[in-house]
Amino acid sequence: MERRSFLKASAALSCVATVTGCNTSSDDANVIPPTPPVSDETITWSACLVNCGSNCPVKVFSSDGIITRVEADNETTDEYGVNHQIRACARGRSLRQRTYAADRLKTPMKRVGKRGEGKFVPISWDEAASTIASELQRIANEYSNKSILKIYGTGAYYGFSSSSCFNRVLNLNGGFLNIYGNYSWAQQTEAAAATGFSSTSGSNLLALNDSDLFIGLGYNPSEMRQSGSGEGYDFLNALQKNNGLEVIMIDPRYTDSMAGKEDNWFPIRPGTDAALCEGIAYEMISSGWVDNHSKNFLDKFCVGYDKESLINLKAEFEISEDPEKKAYIPYINPNDNYKDYILGEGTFISTGPKTPSWAAKICGISETHIKSIATKLMNARAPFIVAGAGINRHANGEQAMRSCYMLSFLTGKVGQPGVSNGALPSQGSLSRSGMSGLSNPIKESISCFTFPDAIERGHEMTTRKDGIRGTADLDTPLGADTKAIFAINSNALINQHSDSNGIAKILEDETKCELIVVCDCWMTSSAKFADILLPDTSWLESNDLVNDSYASGIMGYLVAMKAAIKPLWECKSMYDMCALIAEKMGKLGEYTEGKDEAGWLTELYEKTRTNSNNANAIPPLPSTYEEAQAQGVFRAFDGKTVVALEDYINGTDTLNTPSGKIEIFSLELAQKGTDWEFDSTVKGNYITSIPMYQATWEGYEDSETSEDYPFQLVGYHTKGRTHSSYHNVPWLREAVEDAVWMNPADAYKQGLTQGSKALIWSQRGTIELPVRVTPRVAPGVLALGQGAWYTPDPSGRVGPSGHIIDIGGCINTLTRYQPSPLAKGNPQHTNRVQIASA
CATH class of the missing domain: 3.40.50.740 (Rossmann fold)
Incomplete structure (x- = not known):
């Protein structure tokens, strides 16, 4: 089947969550109450409020105080872009099972x-x-x-x-x-802010209609954002609409966001995205293409590309009367510029040029392919680049994200139709009022x-x-x-x-x-x-008013939830x-x-x-909350194309950086890299002013751990859980396998076969899981869905790590606690492990 034909079929089916492998004799059958007669059912609206970013509405059927079934949104005519249906995925549809789960907490x-x-x-x-x-x-x-x-x-x-x-x-x-940051975006939030924008301020996916090249680095919306209103559905429709779009996906794992929708998949070694980007940048700069096509953009809108731009910035700050600008002067070093770093010139002679040959040895993508990607990027009229959040959850996540952002700036086309800035796509949203948590002294x-x-x-x-x-x-x-x-x-x-x-x-x-x-x-x-x-109380026992959350795609909506049943137990x-x-x-x-x-x-x-944003976005809401609960869902598709940094490039907006420009050389990072203190015994534990590939502890190049722990282990989000939520639903455990993915060549060498039980261990623990042998993961890499529940073996079996074996298969039994240099965030995709038959 041709890719575009596949896309049309996929678009038609994208909102249908198909669960296979379930059997009617599941262990949860004796927990869920029997279903009363359908004729007595009452219908109420609730929502799946799990942290996937969508808050999908669900229609709940109940009778005599018992939930009988849960359905996804099937209102409206379901024409994409015209207030289409917001269909929940398999997780939301399993809420009856989750509500009546055997491990529900019933009393204090x-x-x-x-x-x-x-x-x-x-x-x-x-x-x-x-x-x-x-x-x-x-x-x-x-x-x-x-x-x-x-x-x-x-x-x-x-x-x-x-x-x-x-x-x-x-x-x-x-x-x-107080706390700051989060486990999803900690490093990319800091990386984007240091550069001059928000980590979720990329062009929205409607802008893909004007693009001719899409490059996704660790971008996986079809599994991350499954909602019928979500980013995965937006992405699928954008690909279907733009038949001439070339799609390049770069990821250690062949994801469902590819599955025939891509033109090329390049499996990359985890934690090496910055090296790949620097190899591409070398081709763009050394060939003279940047000087001929994007130098004016870099000079006007950015600082830190070359030595001259930093000399000019320093001179500007020296004559400024702004004390905040003057405070940064000691940290501006014109020799620390991006161009010299990439070409291996000036103070970077000792580090050498970041050629495609250099990059290939690190990232695992061939020199030929790196040059090909660079050529496609230079020839593209409107390249749309997205760096997914998985890149930021590494030991070098801050600089890896900044290196990915650089590809967009080097084109000189950011702010134009069909072009993005490398950040995650902008989302549509409706707002709702919340209760104050009061002031914290x-x-x-x-x-x-x-x-x-x-x-x-x-x-x-x-x-x-x-x-x-x-x-x-x-x-x-x-x-x-x-x-x-x-x-x-x-x-x-x-x-x-x-x-x-x-x-x-x-x-x-x-x-x-x-x-x-x-x-x-x-x-x-x-x-x-x-x-x-x-x-x-669970969601199906709750009255509430929720909006569409942070990653629901271009559709904005509100759900007026009404409890289907009274709170269970106590x-x-x-x-x-x-x-x-x-x-x-x-x-x-x-x-x-x-x-x-x-x-x-x-x-x-x-x-x-009465919020003006909502009043302008949707038909007027009913006058009372009770009336809103009867209708349940209020939706508004925002059909406006959003182009990243368009207002800044067109001169109607400013950036929140010390220079007021896109900072390739970040003044704040230069300051923190100098003034903060780092443990020098931890490899890669430092902050640089410019985007720079960092070899780290337990990364691909870490020779100290590679002999005993030869495999890189990377986590991913499965369709059967959102993080750890829904792990206790038997339906989903049957439908979505918990297994460690392994390339056939690696499995053969380790003597492992499809479905065989294996022990995977690091310096910190051992887990036990079946093996899924598949070419959908790069050689030398193991991939494991994150979120399985940590369960030390009750029998006390000890694994090769010297710890009790975790039979739950929690990936974090293996991960290292080592806050990242800048965000002090979680680097949980950086791991070295060993695997052997159990």
Whole structure:
């Protein structure tokens, strides 16, 4: 089948989530209540609020207080671009199974065994609220409010509950330590900001209609963004519409975003994207093409391409009366320019030119192919480049992202129709009003990824060494160790954090963190480490008002959720459970402001209804929240083409960088690279002012680990989970295999066959999984879907790493805890491992 014919067929089927391999004798059959007669069903609207970025609406059928079935949105005529259907994927359609899962938390509980053993006894809500309130006050008085931390968590994107409710309680207690960053985009956020834009400010996918070349580096929307309104559907329709578009995909794994839709797939070694980009840049610069085609663009809109631009910038700052600009003068070194680095000239003679031959030896893509990509890029009229977020989750993620962005700038065409800036595509969205979390008196914040350091040595953490924000200067210590953790809708405490075995050991010691409160719906791996467990209501038991979230594609929408059933067992909404805690603290009135949950929803709906952005985007919302709940879904497709940096290039906008321009030489990174302190024993642990390939610990070139751990292991997002959410749904475990992908040549050498059980281990742990032998992964690379639940073997079997084998197959049993240089973010795709038959 020709690619375009395939695309037409795919577009027609793209919203249909097909689940295969399920059988009616699944273990969940004895957990889910029997289905009542269909004739008695009531229909309500809810949403799948998992962190895939879409918040898809779902239609819920119930009878006599029991959910009978869940369907995806099938309203409207479903013509793409004309308010089409927002069909949920297999995850959203399995919400009945998830709601009635065997591991639902049914009552408040307190721990009676060792942390992590999962031994609890039921307690009353009164005891739970009293214990939390008294412990909060004790820890704040005995240590400080900076000893209280609400860790990063995105297990549910409620409209107003998850963040605001617990924030209100903690702030009414005097505040808590803030966090910044996230586990998805930490390094690309910093890389993009240092360059001059947002990491999600790329041209939207409608702009692809004007493009003639698409280059996706680690870009996988068909698996990441499955929603019927989402980025994957937008991408598919854009490819179908632009029949002349050439598609090049660069990824260690052959993903479903390819699957016949690409013209070329180039399998790349993990963590080497910057080397590839530098080989391409060398061809563009050394050939004279940049001088002849894009030098004027680089001179006018960028700083740092060559020595002259930095000499001019320094002179400009020296005569400026702006003290902030003058402060950067000592950090401007004209010799540290991008052109000299790529050509191996000036101060970079010792590092050598970044030729395609040099790049090929590192990234695994041949010299011929690198030159071919460069030629296509130079010949393209309107190249559209996207660097996916997977690139940023490496030990060298900040500079890898900046190196990918450089390809767009070297063309000199950014700001023109059909061209992007390398960032993730812009999204459409409708807004909704939320409840305030109240003001936090604590101004300091840590990277969300560094909470283990805050437990172990928070009192000595500083900006210079640890990236602390909000302190008086670079060397003022945070001054407090973390003594209380609130994990709200968060499996990042254990499962999604690096080195699960290592963090488990820290949390097991009750003399370090003295209180752990977990609020969730299910007994996750992290929930087992709680001192107090609070059972939340599921989405199908909740009234709420949610928007389309951060990555739902070009369609914007709102969902007025209505509870299909009453809260099961003793579960409470976060609003109500936090009200109980606030009451025990003597702060109930300040917490509720005289409103119950229904009163807040009525108020927030009215603010949303009268919001001018929404009023202009969709037909007027009904006058009452109850009327909105009856309709359920409100949608608006924004058909406007968005071109990245168009306003800046056309002179109607400015950039938020010290120079006000696109910074190839980043002044902020030059400053931090000089002033911050880094552990020099960690390979690749430094900040450079210009985009630069960094060889790192456990990267492809790390000879210290390659002999004992010859394979690079990279994680990816599966269609059967969003991060760790939905792992406990048997339907999805049957439909989407949890197995480690391995190239046939590697499997043959290791004596592994299709479906055989294998042990995969690193210096930090061992997991046990079946093998999927497939040419869809690069040689020398293992690929594993992230998010499986950490489960040390109850029998105590020890693996080659010397740790108890994780039979759950959690990739973070293997990953290293090592915050990245700039963002202090997670580098969880940088791993060296070994594999052998179990």
